[in-house]
Amino acid sequence: MVGDFFQWCRDQLEQGGLLPSEPLTKALNYVFSRKESLTVFLEDPDVQPDTNHLERALRPIPMRRRNWLFCWTELGAEHVGIIQSLISTCKLHDLNPYTYLVDVLQRISQHPAKEVVDLTPRRWKHRFAENPLRTLIDPRHPDRQNKQPEVADHAH
Numbered sequence: 001m002v003g004d005f006f007q008w009c010r011d012q013l014e015q016g017g018l019l020p021s022e023p024l025t026k027a028l029n030y031v032f033s034r035k036e037s038l039t040v041f042l043e044d045p046d047v048q049p050d051t052n053h054l055e056r057a058l059r060p061i062p063m064r065r066r067n068w069l070f071c072w073t074e075l076g077a078e079h080v081g082i083i084q085s086l087i088s089t090c091k092l093h094d095l096n097p098y099t100y101l102v103d104v105l106q107r108i109s110q111h112p113a114k115e116v117v118d119l120t121p122r123r124w125k126h127r128f129a130e131n132p133l134r135t136l137i138d139p140r141h142p143d144r145q146n147k148q149p150e151v152a153d154h155a156h
C-alpha cells in the first residue's frame with residue numbers, strides 16, 4: 001500500500017507533463033527527498049507519525065527562556081537547554097528524570113563510547129531501567145540495604 005503510493009508519485013514525475021514550478025512537482029519531490037523519514041513510523045511502532053507530542057513536551061522550554069537570562073553565559077544557557085531536553089525526553093518515555101540522570105552520570109565513565117546511544121532515554125529504558133545505579137544517599141542503594149541508621153546514645 002505504501003509502496004503503491006511511492007510508485008504513483010514516481011509515475012507522476014516520470015510522465016513528464018509537470019512543470020518544475022508546479023505545486024504537485026514540488027510536493028512529489030518533497031515526498032522523495034523525505035521517503036525514509038515518512039516511512040520510519042511504519043517500521044517502528046514507537047515512532048509517532050507527527051511531532052505534536054514532542055512539541056507539547058518541549059513547550060516549557062521557551063516558557064523558561066526569561067530565566068535563562070541568568071545563566072550568565074551562552075554556554076550555560078546551552079547546557080540548561082540540553083538538561084531540559086533530556087528531562088522532557090525522560091517524561092515522554094515515562095522515566096523518572098532523576099533516576100535516569102543519576103544512573104547515566106555514574107555509568108558514563110565506564111560505558112563504551114561507541115555504545116553511547118544506549119544511554120539515551122529511549123534505549124536506557126530497555127537496557128538499564130530495571131536495575132539503575134543509585135546514589136549512596138538513596139535508601140535503595142545496595143550498600144545501604146542491610147545497614148540500620150546509627151542512633152547516638154545520649155543517656156549517660
